[in-house]
Amino acid sequence: MEKTANISGDRVKDLIQKFIATSPLNTMQNADGDPAWDTALVGFASGADPIWQQYKEYVGAFHWTPWEVFNQHCPEVPARPAELTVISWVLPQREMVRKANRRAKKYPSEEWARIRVYGEAFNAGLRCHVVNSLNEAGHAAVAPMLVPNWAIVKSQRFSYASSWSERHVAHAAGLGTFGLCDGLITARGKAMRVGSVVAKIDIEPTLRPYADHRAYCLFFADGTCGKCIDRCPARAITTAGHDKEKCRQHLARSREHVEKTYQFVGYGCGLCQVGVPCESGIPVKAAREALERGELPPPPPPLA
């Protein structure tokens, strides 16, 4: 690969937004041909950020650092952690999709299930597009979710986890904090999907505008809310957090409903992501207003 000048963060954001605006993959495949997505939030994290080591301790040793996944899959372009940038994006669910799923009581609305399948197919296409565009510009890159050795791993602490968690990556890239239900609450809310790419490029990291990894959830901020508990048809959320196994079993049951009711092969749920105060924004007023003012908190404590 030819060595070329660095690429700017604005150019990366632009290639993501253009792909959303122009790719034929951006479709719900419904009768009206609605797009799956209309915009993205984009953040950047350094491959040398100490948070990746914290994830090894908090999520598990199996969770890759950017350096580990990059050097496994781009061995011909060795790089030090500080030479790597992680590009992370959030695709917020559109209002019509959220509205439809708000009415759902047990299984996902057709719109939500379509996004889970076709919207995620777009997200996979976006990962490839970002990697290919960077490669064409002379920069080695990898999409960790698309490599053959990405795996779901049994975890004592979390029941199961994976070698690369897009939500944790988005948190590292300044895009959001975790809620009681485990979802990532972003500036555009918790109803969203996430993606990322690791590249040998030099882009200024996005500052994390939070001091705590749960700063945007009302339950952790002031002990109120808990609305996601009531929304979950599988009773997988309690004040103790999210039971991943119960959630997984409900998702598995949703396959039959989706196929029988909507006549396509798919699944989904996301009932806890809609009809709640964190559906489409940050519900903690002080955190939301500080973000709008562009204020940054003191350095965060280690993950606990």
Ligand code: SF4
């Ligand atoms: S619904 Fe309430 S308790 Fe649940 S994640 Fe959102 S803000 Fe937190």
Ligand code: SF4
């Ligand atoms: S995705 Fe569905 S089953 Fe899982 S926690 Fe949310 S509401 Fe419950």
